Amino acid sequence: MALPNLWRLYNLRSSPYFQATLRQGSEATPLSLFVGRQTERQRLLSAIGGSRSSRQAVAGRPGIGKTTLVQAVKADALAAGYWTSADIIPITADLTSENLIGQLLAGAFEAVLASCAHASGPAVEAAQQLVRTIRLRGGGFTVSAAGFGAGGTNTQAVSSPPGALLLDGPRALRDLLVFALEQGASGLVLHLNNLENLSEADAARAADLLRSIRDQVLLLDGLHLIVVGTADAVRLVVQSHTQVRSVFSDPVVLEPLEPNEVHQLLGARYRSLRLDPNLPVHAPAHAAVIDVLHELFRGDLRGLLKALEDGITALLGLTGDGESPEPIGLADLTxxxxxxxxxxxxxxxxxxxxxxxEAWGERDVQAVMTQADLVTLWGIKQPSVSQTLQQLVSAGAADVLPRRGGDPLQYLLTGATRLALG
Ligand SMILES: Nc1ncnc2c1ncn2[C@@H]1O[C@H](COP(=O)(O)OP(=O)(O)O)[C@@H](O)[C@H]1O
Ligand SMILES: [Mg+2]
Structure with a gap:
């Protein structure tokens, strides 16, 4: 049974505060809702168009709009003759080096299929087999005994030593790129998301891997790679080795949208989700509320959208049916x-x-703290502080500012925590 649509009271088909990324070809979250970021969007697209292969990074805090920007750039690239897929290559915590090659190959394969549904031939089949076996193994290294071009009759799987993908992956990727270029594609655009999911040790390994596959993979003709992550993750993965840094453009660093752009973002969503086209949408929240939240979340759009969705659904539950609700005010929402x-x-x-x-909040909810400050505040030893902070950051309760030189890391409370502390 479908839930009743609380949003109809505002003349909306569904929640205008969804937190999903926008994507090409999606009905629920179309890229037509994209606002702002013209400079960054143009810069990323020009770098793709300006060279036979390119490597770029987009850096910024969680929720600021990195993934969505790259989705917009891929749509631009698609319109300019590149092959790409709205799918994102996710980075997960347990990603090993070999899997990273597997993910790149799988992403390239998806991009080819997305733009050329009937792609066939040895390069496509070889890539397909490798991708299938990677997926069967949940990203492991098992390669089907049938191997490349041996016909798909032998289904027995053998366990290849780690590193098999390191050998076969780059070749398969190169052949796939050659295929795409021969078919008339201007190139392939791949989107590697969420580098920050890697632990520090894994990020270091990913950096080493990128260095080792630089010439065989990263510099392949026709390959355009965009990696996305927090500033620290981007620094660890693509800026720690000179050989990698030198083939990446300077990262595109995203700052928060301007307040008026956030109003445009919401206005576009209200318009596109309008239930009765002859009636206006009643904005569920006052403009002033949006501005306060945008400030509180420091540009984290996901946090802002979630706060609006959580707050308004909670309050709507309290409003009687049929009443035409007033836009929510700040006091009720907080x-x-x-x-x-x-x-x-x-x-x-x-x-x-x-x-x-609570102790942090009592000191000052806006305080920017180092680990040393927190040793004093909490009266516990440094390793416990460090462990606590790790837990708080991964729970979305605290945020770490991008590292500056050799300075100690600085932490602050997230918008959600500041709301929780009242
Ligand atoms: N430029 C934009 N225009 C419209 N919506 C955006 C824009 N940037 C981000 N959003 C929306 O904000 C939310 C968070 O964006 P996302 O790209 O997922 O952030 P990040 O990848 O930095 O964590 C998503 O719901 C997305 O649709
Ligand atoms: Mg993202």
Whole structure:
């Protein structure tokens, strides 16, 4: 049974505060809702068009709009004759070096299929077999005994030593690129997302891998790679080795959207989700509320959208059916959100960590703290502080600012935590 649509009270088909990335060809989250970022979008596209192969990085805090920007750039590239897929190559915490090659190959294969549904021939089949076996193994190294071009009759799988993909992957990728170029593609654009999911050790390994496959893979003719992550992740993965850094353009660093762009973003969503085209949409939130949240979340659009969705659905539950709701005001919104986020954080983190957050909030919810400051504040030893911070950051309760030179790392409370602390 479908849930009743609370949003119809505003003349909306569904929540205008969805947090998914926009993507080419999606009905629910179309790229027509994209706003702003013209300079960055143009810069990324020009680099693709300006060379036979390119490597770029997009850096910024979680929720600021990195993934969505790259989705827009891929759509631009598609319109300019490149092959690409709206799918994103996800980076997960357990990604090994060999899997990274597998992911690149799988991404290239998806891009070829997305633009050329009937692609066939030895290069496509070889890539397909390799991708299939990688997927069967959940990203492992097993390569089908049938191997390349041996016909798909032998289904027995053999375990290749780690590194098989390191040998076969680059060749398969090169052949696939040659195929795409022969078919008239201007090139392939691949999108490697969320580098920050790698642990520091894995990021270091990924950096080593990129260096080792630089000439065989990264510099392949027709390959255009865009990697995405927080500033620190981008620095660790593509800027720690000179040989890698020198083939990447300077990262495109995303700053928060301007407040008026956030209003445009929401306005576009309200228009596109309008239920009755003859009636206006009643904006569920006052413009002033949006500005306060944008500031509170420091440009994290995902946090802002989620806060609006959480707060308004909670309040709508309280409004009687059929009443035409007033736009939500700041006092009501922060009240319901502080209750909700407090419960969520307490539940997720447990009493001890919650008390540490409270102590931080009592000091000053806006305070930027180093680990040394927190040793004093919390009265616990440095390793415990470090572990606590790791838990807080991964729970979305605290944020770490991009590292500056040799300075100690600086931490602050996220918008959701500041709401929870009331
Ligand atoms: N330029 C933009 N125009 C319209 N919506 C955007 C824009 N940038 C981000 N969004 C929306 O904000 C949310 C977070 O964006 P996302 O790209 O996922 O952030 P990030 O990848 O940096 O974590 C998504 O719902 C996305 O649709
Ligand atoms: Mg993202």
């Amino acid at each position: 009240l319901v959100l502080s209750l909700r986020y407090k419960l969520e954080l307490q539940d997720h983190l447990g009493a001890t960590l919650w008390q540490r957050l």
